Ligand code: HEC
């Protein structure tokens with residue numbers, strides 16, 4: 182009983198926190214500062230959820246959702262939803278799907294864009310405005326969104342894509358993708374990203390970026406991508422789009 186009432190209190194606290202953040206981001210910044218959200222709410226939230234690591238700031242998915250959806254003009258943060266879509270389910274392959282992705286992976290990518298080990302001009306600009314806390318908050322919001330499914334498009338390469346994904350290419354020393362990204366493409370938290378349902382063109386572009394060195398945030402993936410031909414990349418990326 183006690184627990185239930187605490188949970189409902191907590192829920193209303195995060196709702197009001199989200200509302201005040203929203204207000205702060207939509208022009209009432211003179212009244213409520215986004216950088217200092219609803220101080221009155223903090224002690225109660227703190228009482229209800231003990232910090233996992235003492236001294237470390239807690240992750241706040243509601244703040245992450247607000248930032249994802251509205252951005253924060255006062256700090257130069259663009260709304261992520263513009264490109265990545267509602268709930269992280271983007272509409273076109275230029276912009277990757279982010280829904281249900283492991284939080285640690287998402288936060289790592291944002292850090293990597295900011296420090297430049299993943300060199301993409303658009304996302305380097307986006308990530309530059311984010312603090313570590315923002316990154317963790319947004320990642321915590323995204324991992325709780327529903328998986329977005331996709332379909333394999335190319336009948337002619339499905340067999341090749343499937344054999345690479347499940348078995349690798351022994352002759353070239355390419356390991357099975359499934360070993361790290363999981364038999365259904367769900368990945369393995371927290372290191373190995375979810376793949377199932379991701380846009381094929383996006384994943385092909387990433388494999389090329391690993392091979393060409395514009396994305397140098399994973400020696401494992403650089404080694405693997407260096408051994409794949411363009412045709413093999415396309416085939417396995419298309420197969421992964423349909424995995425679920
Ligand atoms: C103008 C469009 C645009 C906006 C706005 C945008 N992104 Fe992106 N995002 C991209 C593109 C394009 C990529 C692919 C970059 C690449 O090829 O490496 C990307 C990639 C990412 C990735 C890597 C996904 C993966 O699977 O590795 C993450 C995480 C991400 N964005 C988060 C965000 C967040 C958080 C925001 C808001 C603060 C944001 N993006 C705003 C266009 C955008």
Ligand code: HEC
Pocket residue numbers: 277289345346349355356357358359360361362372373374384385387388398399401402405417418
């Ligand atoms: C030994 C483990 C391992 C294996 C095997 C592996 N991967 Fe990965 N892969 C990773 C890791 C780790 C990352 C995340 C790197 C990072 O932190 O940016 C990743 C990331 C990726 C990404 C980028 C995803 C995104 O959202 O941007 C693609 C695409 C990918 N892998 C494809 C493949 C394919 C195709 C295969 C099989 C040929 C494969 N991987 C095999 C470990 C592995």
